[in-house]
Structures are given as structure tokens and as C-alpha cells.
Amino acid sequence: MKFIQNTMAKTLALMLCATMTAATAQAGPLADRLEAGEPIRLGFAAAPPWAYAGEDGSAKGFVNDITIEILERMGHTNIEPVLTDWAGLIPSLIASRVDIVTGGMYILPARCENMDFSEPIGVFGDAFVVPSGNPKGISTYQDLIDQDLIMVSPSGYNTIADAKAAGVPAGNIMEVPGTTEMLAAVRAGRADAGATNALEAQRVQSMSDAVEMTDPLAFPAESRTPVGVGFHPEDDAFREEFNAALAEYLGSDEMMEKVASENYIATFLPDGQTTAEACKAD
Structure with missing residues (x-):
């Protein structure tokens, strides 16, 4: 009888342990x-x-x-x-x-x-940050391709992959740590356009009279993500x-x-x- 009780106790303990382990795994x-x-x-x-x-x-x-x-x-x-x-x-x-x-x-x-x-x-779309007056008439990735222009974008942003998918050569895409560096690159003329989401483009535009934001609606509808x-x-x-x-x-x-x-x-x-x-x- 004692053997049976001990066996049952061990079995219950193992079941409890397994249940707790499963619960922990599920909890995350x-x-x-x-x-x-x-x-x-x-x-x-x-x-x-x-x-x-x-x-x-x-x-x-x-x-x-x-x-x-x-x-x-x-x-x-x-x-x-x-x-x-x-x-x-x-x-x-x-x-x-x-x-x-x-x-x-x-x-x-x-x-x-x-x-x-x-x-x-x-749900949000993208836009370019360009020099005031948009002297090169940049509105789309195709404009970058046609004029062999340089684009800058923060590392990890979807705009990098989108630009490559549209046909912008990898050598024409500059990656920087963030939007502050993106703005600096456009202002210094190291890049012709900065690609980012429309909200950030709007903020960058407000930071400097030297740049402006392009029309987000010029980007493909699928860019709204x-x-x-x-x-x-x-x-x-x-x-x-x-x-x-x-x-x-x-x-x-x-x-x-x-x-x-x-x-x-x-x-x-x-x-x-x-x-x-x-x-x-x-």
C-alpha cells in the first residue's frame, strides 16, 4: 500500500511539473x-x-x-x-x-x-525630402533612376528595399543611422533626395527651410503600409x-x-x- 501511495505521489508530482513547464512555455x-x-x-x-x-x-x-x-x-x-x-x-x-x-x-x-x-x-505612406524648390523634379523612384541620382535613407527603413525593388541601383542608395543624418546628407548635397515615411518627412521639412517634402500621393498606392x-x-x-x-x-x-x-x-x-x-x- 505504501509502495502504491509513493508511486501515485511521484506520478502526481511529475504531472504537476509537466503542467507547470507547459504553462510556462505557453506564457512566454x-x-x-x-x-x-x-x-x-x-x-x-x-x-x-x-x-x-x-x-x-x-x-x-x-x-x-x-x-x-x-x-x-x-x-x-x-x-x-x-x-x-x-x-x-x-x-x-x-x-x-x-x-x-x-x-x-x-x-x-x-x-x-x-x-x-x-x-x-x-496605415502610412512614404515621401521624399528634397532641396527647397525640388530643382530636379523628384517625385518617384523612377525619377531617381532616370537621372542617376543618389538617395539617402535611415538603415532598416522599408524605403531602401522599396527603392531597390523599383530599380534604383544599390550604389545610388546611401544608408545613415537616422533622419537627422538623412537631412544633413540632403542639405550638404551628398544625396539628391531622402526617402522616409510621410510623417517623418513632414517633421524634417519643418526643421529646415533648405528642404521640402514631396507629395506622398506620388508614391505607389501599395507604399501605404x-x-x-x-x-x-x-x-x-x-x-x-x-x-x-x-x-x-x-x-x-x-x-x-x-x-x-x-x-x-x-x-x-x-x-x-x-x-x-x-x-x-x-
């Missing part, structure tokens, strides 16, 4: 950190108005505003901002140096292979909870009032676009 690394009382590390690059660090190091920008509000609605207030280079955001997430990636991260198939996205928080918040592939349960809270908040009066100062307007709200569709796009 972020859930483990939260259970341990550790902060949610919010990774972003300096890319106003999407995301940037305030003077006190806090997370600013409309993507951070939306993300932090959603996290607080989920009951998470212990949030640690982590500022890094744009090109280092996805590697930092994969290496678990950050838990969530914000900024103007377009939902692209290549990125979907490395991380998971929330449902879209907005959904933007989402990035999660580690093992954090499915947390991401799904985030999406549920996002669905209630997105487009609300409260949200639109909060992000108005960062130039997010109702035009940018998703209109039926989904992350699943964006991840499968050609």
Missing part, C-alpha cells in the same frame, strides 16, 4: 519577467513623431503613447524605456534585450519572419491580450486627443487592414 518570456516583478522594456529608436526619448528619458511619440496606454489598461505600469538605433530594434527583441518594439515599424513580410506584430495602429507594435514570437498570449485592449482604444476620442500633438490624424486609422494580410503581402 514576457510573462515570466512580469511574474518576477521586472519591468516591461519598451524598445524604440529616435524617430519623431513616432517614438523618441523626452528630456527626462521617458518614452514619447504617438506609438509609445498608444502602447503605454494599452499596457496600463492591461494593468502594467512598470515600463522601462530603451532607446536604441533603428537597425538594432529587431535584433534586440530577438535577443530578449527588449520586450516590445514601438516606433514607426511597418508590418512587412520580412519582419514578420522574425517577430510578431499587434494589429495595425495606423500598416504599422504595428512588435512582440517576441513566444509572447502570443500577451500579444493577444494587447490586441483586445487595442481594439477598444484605437480611434476613440480619448486616443485621438492624446496623439493629436504628434500629428496623428483620423486619416491614418486602419480601414480594415489586418496584420495577417500585411505579413502575406508580396
Whole structure:
């Protein structure tokens, strides 16, 4: 009888251990950190108005505003901002140096292979930053090709791959760390046009009378791409909870009032676009 009891006890212990292990695996690394009382590390690059660090190091920008509000609605207030280079955001997430990636991260198939996205928080297009008066008449990638011009763009931006796909020679594409360096290259004449998203182009235009922004509508319609918040592939349960809270908040009066100062307007709200569709796009 004692042998049977001992055997049953060991069996129950093994079953409990297996159940706990399975639950932990399903929960994901972020859930483990939260259970341990550790902060949610919010990774972003300096890319106003999407995301940037305030003077006190806090997370600013409309993507951070939306993300932090959603996290607080989920009951998470212990949030640690982590500022890094744009090109280092996805590697930092994969290496678990950050838990969530914000900024103007377009939902692209290549990125979907490395991380998971929330449902879209907005849909945005691209534009060029060119010298004032646009003396070379640049509106499209084809204009760059026809005149054998030099384009500059921050490393990791979709505009680099888009330009190559359109036929811009790789040797005519300059990569720089961020939009400040992009502006400097155009102003100094090292590049004929800076390619970035329309929101950043609008901000860069406001920074200098020496440049202007081209018409975003001149870009192909397919350049309008959904933007989402990035999660580690093992954090499915947390991401799904985030999406549920996002669905209630997105487009609300409260949200639109909060992000108005960062130039997010109702035009940018998703209109039926989904992350699943964006991840499968050609």
C-alpha cells in the first residue's frame, strides 16, 4: 500500500511539473519577467513623431503613447524605456534585450519572419525630402533612376528595399543611422533626395527651410503600409491580450486627443487592414 501511495505521489508530482513547464512555455518570456516583478522594456529608436526619448528619458511619440496606454489598461505600469538605433530594434527583441518594439515599424513580410506584430495602429505612406524648390523634379523612384541620382535613407527603413525593388541601383542608395543624418546628407548635397515615411518627412521639412517634402500621393498606392507594435514570437498570449485592449482604444476620442500633438490624424486609422494580410503581402 505504501509502495502504491509513493508511486501515485511521484506520478502526481511529475504531472504537476509537466503542467507547470507547459504553462510556462505557453506564457512566454514576457510573462515570466512580469511574474518576477521586472519591468516591461519598451524598445524604440529616435524617430519623431513616432517614438523618441523626452528630456527626462521617458518614452514619447504617438506609438509609445498608444502602447503605454494599452499596457496600463492591461494593468502594467512598470515600463522601462530603451532607446536604441533603428537597425538594432529587431535584433534586440530577438535577443530578449527588449520586450516590445514601438516606433514607426511597418508590418512587412520580412519582419514578420522574425517577430510578431499587434494589429495595425495606423496605415502610412512614404515621401521624399528634397532641396527647397525640388530643382530636379523628384517625385518617384523612377525619377531617381532616370537621372542617376543618389538617395539617402535611415538603415532598416522599408524605403531602401522599396527603392531597390523599383530599380534604383544599390550604389545610388546611401544608408545613415537616422533622419537627422538623412537631412544633413540632403542639405550638404551628398544625396539628391531622402526617402522616409510621410510623417517623418513632414517633421524634417519643418526643421529646415533648405528642404521640402514631396507629395506622398506620388508614391505607389501599395507604399501605404500598416504599422504595428512588435512582440517576441513566444509572447502570443500577451500579444493577444494587447490586441483586445487595442481594439477598444484605437480611434476613440480619448486616443485621438492624446496623439493629436504628434500629428496623428483620423486619416491614418486602419480601414480594415489586418496584420495577417500585411505579413502575406508580396
